Amino acid sequence: PAAIRRADYRPPAWAVPDIALDFDLDPAATIVTARLTVARNGVADEPLRLDGEALELLTVSVDGIAIDDWRMEGDQLVIDLPGDAHTIETKVRIAPDRNTQLMGLYASGGNLCTQCEAEGFRRITFFPDRPDVLSRYLVRLTADKARFPVLLANGDPIAAGDAGDGRHWAEWRDPFPKPSYLFALVAGDLAVNRGEFVTRSGRTVQLGIWVRQADIARTEHALHALKLSMAWDEQVYGREYDLNVFNIVAVDDFNFGAMENKGLNIFNSRYILADPDTATDYDYDAIAAVVAHEYFHNWSGNRITCRDWFQLSLKEGFTVYRDQGFSADQGSAAVKRIEDVRGLRAAQFPEDAGPLAHPVRPDSYIEISNFYTATIYNKGAELIRMMATILGPQAFRAATDLYFERFDGTAATCEDFVACMEEASGIDLGQFRRWYSQAGTSRVAASIAHDAGEGRATIRLAQHQPPTPGQPEKAAMVIPLKLRLFGAETGRALTDEQLFLLKDPAATIVVDDVTERPVLSINRGFSAPVVIDSDRSAADLAFLARHDDDPFARYEAMQQLMLDTLVAAAIEGRADHDAVVDAVADTLANPDLDPAFVAEAVLLPSEAFIGDQLAIVDPDAVFHAREALRRDLGKRLADQWRSAYAAAPDGPYAYTPAAKGHRRLRAVALGYIAASGAADAAGLAFSLFESADNMTDRQGALSALANGDAGEREAALDIFYNRYADNGLVLDKWFQTQALSSRDDTGDVVRQLAEHPDFTLANPNRARSLLGAFGANQRAFNAADGSGYRFLADQLIALDKLNPQTAAKLMPPLGRWRRFDPNRAALMRAELERIVATPGLSKDLFEQASKSLD
Ligand code: HT7
Ligand code: ZN
Helix, strand or coil, rough: CCCCCHHCCCCCCCCEEEEEEEEECCCEEEEEEEEEEEEEEECCCCCEEEEEECCEEEEECCEEEECCCCCCCCCCCCCCCCCCCCEEEEEECCCHHCCCCCCCCEEECCCCEEEEECHHHHCCCCCCCCCCEEEEEEEEEEEEEECCCEECCCCCCEEEEEEECCCEEEEEEEEEEEEEEHCEEECCCCEEEEEEECCCCCCEEEEEEEECCCHHHHHHHHHHHHHHHHHHHHHHCCCCCCCCCCEEEEECCCCCCCCCCCCCEEEEEEHCCCCCCCCHHHHHHHHHHHHHHEEEEECCCCEEECCCCHHHHHHHHHHHHHHHHHHHHHHHHHHHHHHHHHHHHHCCCCCCCCCCCCCCEEEEEECCCCCCCHHHHHHHHHHHHHHHHHHHHHHHHHHHHCCCCCCCEHHHCHHHHHHHHHHHHHHCCHHHHHHHHHHCCCCEEEEEEEECCCCCCEEEEECCCCCCEEEECCCCCCCCEEEEEEEEECCCEECCEEEEEEECCEEEEEEECCCEEEEEEEHHHHCCCCCEEEEEEEEHHHHHHHHHHCHHHHHHHHHHHHHHHHHHHHHCCCCHHHEEEHHHHHHHCCCCCCCHHHHCCCCCCCCHHCCCCCCCCHHHHHHHHHHHHHHHHHCHHHHHHHHHHHHCCCCCCCCCCCHHHHHHHHHHHHHHHHHCCCCCCHHHHHHHHHCCHHHHHHHHHHHHCCCCCCCHHHHHHHHHHHHCCCHHHHHHHHHHHHCCCCCCCCCCCCCHHHCCCCCCCCCHHHHHHHHHHHCCCCCHCCCCCHHHHHHHHHHHHHHHHCCCCHHHHHHHHHHHHCCCCHHHHHHHHHHHHHHCCCCCCCCCHHHHHHHHHH
């Protein structure tokens, strides 16, 4: 398959100012009639080209007259048109119930719904399916009234009626011109939880969360989050909602988290449905974040969209930054930052260091669905955060105001966004633009020297840009680093916090009046998404873990201390745990710290992150080093873990920041008690499992049991399964918990679970719960005999036939062969070669697998 290049962008030859769509809905055979008004866009002689995929074309007419001199060029319907403005009508037949890719119009749980981003609209009707063609949509839906009593589309409802023969119809109009990827419809038997929001200018918006009747009681949290999001966007960004209705529909079969279709968001049900019995605190947080994210897209994505898919981070990076700000404002901003950085390191850093590394604004792709990545989303958000840091809050807000005002109603570029940042602040971001074009995670070497006689500290910084595929050489970046010095003897701050912009390959900062040995606190708040290589001793890291006033820097010092200890243990088998044990003990004993922060700070880095620090990953050595430290911490701090476990106040479940923090710390403490090998650990976990009134505690207990081999393990897994057998989202947790287990037999268990009657590749959540979790289980997946690789490749080949997007998203663990020993590397490569050689492979999986072999 051919690559599409950013440099080849050309404006569309034809505009489509208006489209009227008529759907005669039937799961087996839906007829779609599309009437497009088309207008030549300045370029003479260009025929009209309409994208289409898997469509059965029935008729074509131009200006009301049927024609047959159209032609197909690949997947494009090409029509030569004499004039500059015409009306084109096409009629096609599609089969939603055979659509297993879940792109275009498809069936889920007996209902019909759509997913059009990025290129799904072409699977519904012929259209210039590119984000820079903006149209006003008028949509008429007709369907069987008993089977599909609810008919929804974008915009506002304008009319509805009876169509006879047990059928009915509804019309919706969206007054805001939008690209085809934001089109949506839903037809189904759905119940609604309704609400209202009064905007700051006094308009009342009707809100609706649509789910199957049995789930209606689990929609309150999402509705509440939606109202909070609408108010937050008004207060923080001055953005008001613009239609009279805002609907959200939850579906069980969905390739992603959710979709921001104008006025009709469609969600994976896991990001809507919650009650204390079935959803963890993590789920509650994720629901609020995704509801906010999709809502915020109404401005950053819908009112201003992307010129082309290379600009995807324009909407996604900015919107992630916005949803991170929203979540930070709902609870502990420090804990939120820690969670976000942990997520970036788990998903984006490995991407940047591997064969699929790409810039935040890529230069080419084969299949755009493969570029909905942590780099576009999360690193993209870090770029916005760095600009906000460099500009300061007032100039940043002025810049976003300018951006929203200037580009409203248009399809814009990342460059347009950066230019607004520059114009509103007067700050030159010329060098900063490299963050958009250069892939890879920058590294900064940092050291500090102290001349006690002169009272002078000298900080030396040097940046390094590692090579990535297609980018062997790179230029220096501008790296915003927040710095502060602390006195090793007194523990007091020696300087204010300073923002230093590292622009050159190397720089020196001299600080005078430093009268005691300074300890360097650097990249505070994770001000830049880089790796800091510093030679700080264990004692200095422990010092910062105790004294730094920036909570992120404090957490970071603790993590670095743990990481240094674990890397030394994995490489040399040396196990000097004292500094870590002391620092964890101190943190647990500090009454001034928020339990939610403590829970994060005392958690060991993941096996994968430890592996990322090694030249060649030895999964068994990493696992054993980490387990040994966990056991030691569990044993040596036994009393403190027991106190932390018991400290959570009793009482019914409440979703408040304080209660969440206590539950988190309880789960972490339970993990350490279990790791210590205490005789009563399984009993403790089982009794929490049985007595808990909420899923957070219950799942925490189940995970602790799932890692061990006490008799309670099987009992808990059975009870859990039987209790939630008819709740797909909770069953996903049952599969996932077993696939993440640290037991020796996890590979076998996962292979058996793939044969379980409840396992299916047809549902993306279920596929991800087993295969995604297994791919993330470093030791189990990387079994030396290659059984994990073979299993995943078999599953991906089978999944590719049903749902190529989901298969391609689950492939990256197989592409990490360069990071492993020659034996594992050869086994992984053999599976990648087998995938690439599979007849009929999708371009989604082909792109991922072939690039991973290079
Ligand atoms: N903008 C949405 C992306 C999305 C998507 C992409 C590819 C295939 C299916 C998809 N469903 C949703 C989600 C978001 O970032 O808000
Ligand atoms: Zn998004």
